[in-house]
Amino acid sequence: MLVKIFRFDPSVDCQPxxxxxxxxxxxxxxxxxxxxxxxxxxxxxxxxxxxxxxxxHHGICGRCAVKCxxxxxxxxxxxxxxxxxxxxxxxxxxxxDLVIQN
Amino acid sequence: xxxxxxxxxxxxxxxxxxxAACTAAVAAARNGASVLLVSKGKVGNSGNTIMIxxxxxxxxxxxxxxxxxxxxxxxxxKEELFRxxxxxxxxxxxxxxxxxxxxxxxxxxxxxxxxxxEIGERFAFYPPSNWDVTGRSMGRALxxxxxxxxxxxxxxxVIVTDLLKSGExxxxxxxxxxxxxQLIQFQAKATVIATGGFAPxxxxxxxxxxxxxxxxxxxxxxxxxxxxxxxxxxxxxxxxRNMRGSILPxxxxxxxxxxxxxxxxxxxxxxxxxxxxxxxxxxxMCKLVHMYYFGRTVNAGKGSPSGGIYFDFRRFTDQQIDExxxxxxxxxxxxxxHGFYHGESIREFxxxxxxxxxxxxxxxxxxxxxxxxxxxxxDTGVPGLYAAGEAASGxxxxxxxxxxxxxxxxxxxxxxxxxxxxxxxxxxPETDGNCVAAAVGVLExxxxxxxxxxxxxxxRELETISxxxxxxVRGEESLRRGIQSYEALERKLGQVTLAxxxxxxxxxxxxxxEIRNLLTCSKLAARMALERRESRGLHLREDCxxxxxxxxxxxxxxxxxxxxxxxxxxxxxxxRVPPRKPxxxxxxxxxxxxxxxxxxxxxx
Numbered sequence: 001m002l003v004k005i006f007r008f009d010p011s012v013d014c015q016p017x018x019x020x021x022x023x024x025x026x027x028x029x030x031x032x033x034x035x036x037x038x039x040x041x042x043x044x045x046x047x048x049x050x051x052x053x054x055x056x057h058h059g060i061c062g063r064c065a066v067k068c069x070x071x072x073x074x075x076x077x078x079x080x081x082x083x084x085x086x087x088x089x090x091x092x093x094x095x096x097d098l099v100i101q102n
Numbered sequence: 103x104x105x106x107x108x109x110x111x112x113x114x115x116x117x118x119x120x121x122a123a124c125t126a127a128v129a130a131a132r133n134g135a136s137v138l139l140v141s142k143g144k145v146g147n148s149g150n151t152i153m154i155x156x157x158x159x160x161x162x163x164x165x166x167x168x169x170x171x172x173x174x175x176x177x178x179x180k181e182e183l184f185r186x187x188x189x190x191x192x193x194x195x196x197x198x199x200x201x202x203x204x205x206x207x208x209x210x211x212x213x214x215x216x217x218x219x220e221i222g223e224r225f226a227f228y229p230p231s232n233w234d235v236t237g238r239s240m241g242r243a244l245x246x247x248x249x250x251x252x253x254x255x256x257x258x259x260v261i262v263t264d265l266l267k268s269g270e271x272x273x274x275x276x277x278x279x280x281x282x283x284q285l286i287q288f289q290a291k292a293t294v295i296a297t298g299g300f301a302p303x304x305x306x307x308x309x310x311x312x313x314x315x316x317x318x319x320x321x322x323x324x325x326x327x328x329x330x331x332x333x334x335x336x337x338x339x340x341x342x343r344n345m346r347g348s349i350l351p352x353x354x355x356x357x358x359x360x361x362x363x364x365x366x367x368x369x370x371x372x373x374x375x376x377x378x379x380x381x382x383x384x385x386x387m388c389k390l391v392h393m394y395y396f397g398r399t400v401n402a403g404k405g406s407p408s409g410g411i412y413f414d415f416r417r418f419t420d421q422q423i424d425e426x427x428x429x430x431x432x433x434x435x436x437x438x439x440h441g442f443y444h445g446e447s448i449r450e451f452x453x454x455x456x457x458x459x460x461x462x463x464x465x466x467x468x469x470x471x472x473x474x475x476x477x478x479x480x481d482t483g484v485p486g487l488y489a490a491g492e493a494a495s496g497x498x499x500x501x502x503x504x505x506x507x508x509x510x511x512x513x514x515x516x517x518x519x520x521x522x523x524x525x526x527x528x529x530x531p532e533t534d535g536n537c538v539a540a541a542v543g544v545l546e547x548x549x550x551x552x553x554x555x556x557x558x559x560x561x562r563e564l565e566t567i568s569x570x571x572x573x574x575v576r577g578e579e580s581l582r583r584g585i586q587s588y589e590a591l592e593r594k595l596g597q598v599t600l601a602x603x604x605x606x607x608x609x610x611x612x613x614x615x616e617i618r619n620l621l622t623c624s625k626l627a628a629r630m631a632l633e634r635r636e637s638r639g640l641h642l643r644e645d646c647x648x649x650x651x652x653x654x655x656x657x658x659x660x661x662x663x664x665x666x667x668x669x670x671x672x673x674x675x676x677x678r679v680p681p682r683k684p685x686x687x688x689x690x691x692x693x694x695x696x697x698x699x700x701x702x703x704x705x706x
Binding site for chain 2: 009010011012029030031032035042045046047048049050052053054055056057058059060061062063074076077079095096097099101
């Protein structure tokens with residue numbers, strides 16, 4: 001599947017852009033968006049920022065919210081269906097990439 | 103060059119965002135101190151506190167006579183609670199700390215319940231004297247308590263990287279705001295570490311901030327760490343993959359209506375004596391039972407691919423499986439949306455059980471019994487430095503059966519109280535400028551390193567080493583190899599290299615700081631595990647299957663001397679429960695024959 005991710009570092013970039021990553025995900029894998037972001041950061045692009053400094057991973061703290069294909073969701077409990085996905089920050093006021101100050 | 107953007111000072115600095123930190127802040131404020139409460143995440147919504155899946159409580163006498171709780175059982179006396187903690191801890195608890203736990207817990211346990219109920223959070227009583235509560239309810243209750251205090255200033259989402267000192271004394275800490283990258287210098291007359299424990303394995307069931315930050319920074323500042331070899335494993339989901347890390351499998355086994363056959367990779371049933379299997383529904387001692395029997399299966403090469411076992415349901419009908427999971431769902435009704443445990447769908451787990459008749463279940467650590475060495479005043483021995491809760495050590499000895507939730511509240515409160523009382527009238531200390539420069543230098547080096555290993559590789563390596571060296575059942579050889587590997591990783595970590603050099607939410611920088619702390623804890627845990635040539639509590643050695651009460655009825659402490667780790671033995675403080683006879687006892691016989699396993703689970 002193709003994963004398109006919103007990238008923006010307001011301290012350096014004039015405007016946001018999207019990076020695309022190709023990752024093999026089958027629906028039966030039941031991979032979460034959080035796992036996908038971890039996979040990309042660990043293997044494809046370590047500069048990707050997403051909420052991870054105090055994350056519960058089980059839908060408790062509610063702090064890892066992002067937009068998947070325009071819809072707000074928790075990265076840790078949202079399961080990928082193997083279709084291409086666009087991941088964006090929840091709000092316009094971006095700290096970096098997918099991170100907002102919430 | 104990085105610069106300090108802001109300096110903030112107060113009488114007492116509390117580091118952490120969970121139960122120990124919140125009660126420390128409240129107690130310090132009540133005793134007249136101005137308080138800075140600095141949390142890596144959100145106060146009341148971070149750390150292992152929000153991961154709570156169970157209960158907390160006090161002794162039955164206090165619940166019945168002092169707090170007049172209907173249904174409380176006064177036959178669960180203070181004396182019985184004391185005895186059970188020491189026995190279940192295999193006789194190496196600091197009994198002064200046990201006394202503090204037993205004597206001081208009723209008041210704060212009850213007060214936190216009131217903080218929660220005041221804002222509509224559910225605390226469900228069950229005998230003898232416990233309350234079921236969710237992690238979020240506990241977090242909200244704590245936050246409600248903190249908000250009542252006028253002189254507590256909260257810093258949410260600030261990562262403390264190092265303690266700061268003047269001579270021998272701790273005088274504050276350096277913090278980093280992960281969003282802006284700004285550095286904040288906290289200045290205080292006393293500092294309380296309430297940052298939780300460490301989880302060094304590939305599979306995790308804790309909040310992501312359990313990286314031993316408080317332990318490692320206290321160690322660097324001169325404090326002693328103790329009992330790190332004791333890590334409490336819990337059955338944890340590995341499938342379905344979206345539930346990976348959930349403790350739902352363990353919580354299923356805690357319901358008396360739930361049944362399964364534990365089987366190995368070949369489908370062979372793993373034999374657990376019936377008397378011990380029964381503990382699943384009565385006592386948290388069952389976690390140790392799982393470690394002992396399932397850990398040996400894994401060591402024999404018969405574990406599942408994730409280093410766990412399988413729940414086998416082949417002998418049950420669909421209807422029976424439905425009924426078992428109905429009991430699990432009923433238990434959580436009123437705490438979560440029906441059919442859910444936290445964000446996990448219990449129905450999805452049930453459906454997998456019905457479809458495959460076999461579910462792979464992993465085992466990993468949910469709680470580190472060891473931590474910063476403290477006395478009954480939560481004093482670390484380093485001037486100005488206190489520690490409480492999971493970050494500290496001593497009360498539970500070699501195994502925890504009593505509630506960690508109670509521990510964090512009762513110790514946090516005491517730490518805040520002691521810290522505030524002791525600094526009364528003292529002037530604000532100066533921090534040594536070199537110490538600040540050194541702490542900032544750590545960050546600068548991480549940002550300027552080149553050509554070293556990436557952070558993700560270092561994290562993976564640490565977790566892989568820990569999986570083997572600090573396994574449920576350990577051995578001389580694997581521990582030796584593990585320590586060598588940790589030392590090699592430590593050298594590589596000096597050059598760990600980040601691809602991103604910015605300061606705005608630099609995830610690599612945050613992880614590099616965490617891995618430094620986690621490595622300190624893991625390496626010392628392995629060294630203590632190697633030294634302890636016996637099995638005791640949660641430390642199981644395949645090559646030493648006996649409890650050695652002749653030589654090892656003792657704690658181990660580590661401290662830094664000229665940059666080198668030093669290990670020493672320290673006999674536990676004994677006040678009421680005498681030590682065991684100085685002899686070697688077979689471990690399995692001991693857990694079968696002794697009266698262990700405090701009954702702290704709800705009967706269903």
